[in-house]
Amino acid sequence: RARVRGRGCGRGARDPGLGVRPRAREQQPAGGLPRPRPGGRAAHVLRRPGTLVRRRGRPPPHRVGRQARGVAAVARDRPPERVVMVSGSQPEPCPGDAGDHLLLRFLKNKLDYCRLHGIQLLYNRDFLQPAMSSYWAKIPIVRAAMLAHPEAEWIWWVDSNAVFTDMDFSLPLATRYAGYNLVAYGVAKDIKRKSWLGINAGVFIIRNCQWSIDFLDEWARMGPAYPEHARWGMVLRDELSDKDSDVACDQSALVYLLLFNWDRLGKKTFIETEYYFMGWWGEIMDRLDGVTVSYEAVERRAPGLRRRHAEREHLLYAAARNAAVRGAVPGPAGGGKTGWRRPLITHFTGCQPCSGGRNPTYSKESCDDGMRRALLFADDQVLRAYGFRHAAPLNDSVLPLPFRLPRAQL
Structure with a gap:
């Protein structure tokens, strides 16, 4: 049975039963002669009497100490915390127009982000608990992912209708969120x-530890798989503002669970309010053109950012671009309600691309054009390494990208 780490939820609290298998004892060579020690006299050959020649691949003696110090310095640096992203959709085909096509494009967007950042993606299409369907289906799969991936430090849930619109941004897991279990x-x-809209349940990241397992179990007990579900619906309607329905949804349950148990859960919960960890599309779409212009202006003044590079070097160039943009483009990294930085995630809540039952507040044109615009905006950041870009913000055709674009202004 898979085991998760104990209640200590920091790094180093991994299950000791999941250690690395010890290395087998090295066999002696035939004839019983001992193997030469690395760096010993047997590691050298004679060219002529009195002259030692170093074998190819070994560092010269005066560099050994320098390399050892470098290796020690690298070993002291903490490796990136391993993340498994989880998303999913319903088992049946989408009834909405072009719903399956849109879900494919949303999935491709997540695959792009995960590939660039070294994140493993788990995409689920099954209801692991039949009673926990629709928006409640995320809890069983997130819990199952924790048990199936004990090597992962974090499990990152992202709704199927959420788009990554900043391919450079990496979550500050080891700094800003150190010491927290839920973001x-x-x-x-x-x-x-105390509005039920105060905390969004469509995107969250949770640490893989026993605290999180207990939290998910407590959250799930407010869902339709448990007999208290109907009672919780009335409690949430009475206790949370803007809640006019007596049906307990996952988001209202999350808001109630956190706000009314903050003394117990707040020490390990981080509510992000400074950047678009999850941005509402209605606040973002009209500003993407200005974001593009701001980034191009910075790149015209930084020749190194205009250089075409291999995709495997994306994170290095992303760090350089973020450093150049930080002092030139207003707004927080990851985007925000002010400034012109790229938003990390644009969430199309209310558009319902799969079912087609969008919120009547939004028109079909605004949802469809917004989703296409956000997806193409993200695709252009990925296609750049391949030498292409889209012809226009709402045009799916691509054009070759000249080298060192945008060109510097004379």
Whole structure:
């Protein structure tokens, strides 16, 4: 049976039963002669009497100490924390127009981001608990992913209708979120008035530890698989503002669980309000053109950023681009309600691309054009390493990308 780490939820609290198998004892060569020690006299050959020649591949003696110090310095640096991203859709085909096509494009967007950042993606199409369908289906698969991937430090849930629109941004897991077990996006003013819209359940990242298992179990007990589901619906309607339905959804349950148990859960929960850990598409779409212009202006002044590079070097160039943009483009890294930085995630809540039952507040044109615009905006960041870009913000055809574009202004 798969085992998760104990209640200590920091690094180094991994299950000791999942250690590395010890290396087998090295066999002696035939004839009983001992193997030469690395760096010993047997590692050299004679060219002429009195002259030692170093074998190819071994560092000269004066560099050994320098390399050892470099290896020690690298060993002291903490490796990146391993992340498994989880997303999914329904088992049946989408009834909405072009719903399956849109879900494929949303999936391709997540695959691109995960490939560039070294993240493993788990995409699920099954209801692991039949009663926990629709928006409640995320809890069983996130819990199952924790047990199936004990090597992962974090499990990152991202709704199927969420688009990564900043392919350079990496989550500050080892710095900003160190010491926390749950990170979700929230709106401060809505949290203050206890609105069920105060914390979004469509995108969250949770540490793979026993605290998180217990939290998911407590969250799930408010869902339709448990007999208290109907009672919780009335409680959430009475306790949370803007909640006019007596049906307990996953988001209202999450908001209630956190806000009314903050003394117990708040020490390990981080509600992100400074950047678009999950940005609402209605606040973002009209600003993408300005974001593009701002980034191109920075790249015109930085020749190194205009150089075409291999995709495997994406993170190095992403760090250089973020450093150049930091002082030139207003706004927080990851985007925000102010400034012109790229938003990390653009979430198309209410558009319902699969079912087609969008919120009547939004028109079909605004949802369709918004999803296409965000997907192409992200695709252009990926296609750049391959030497292409889209012809226009809402044009699916691509054009060859000249070298060192955008060109510097004379």
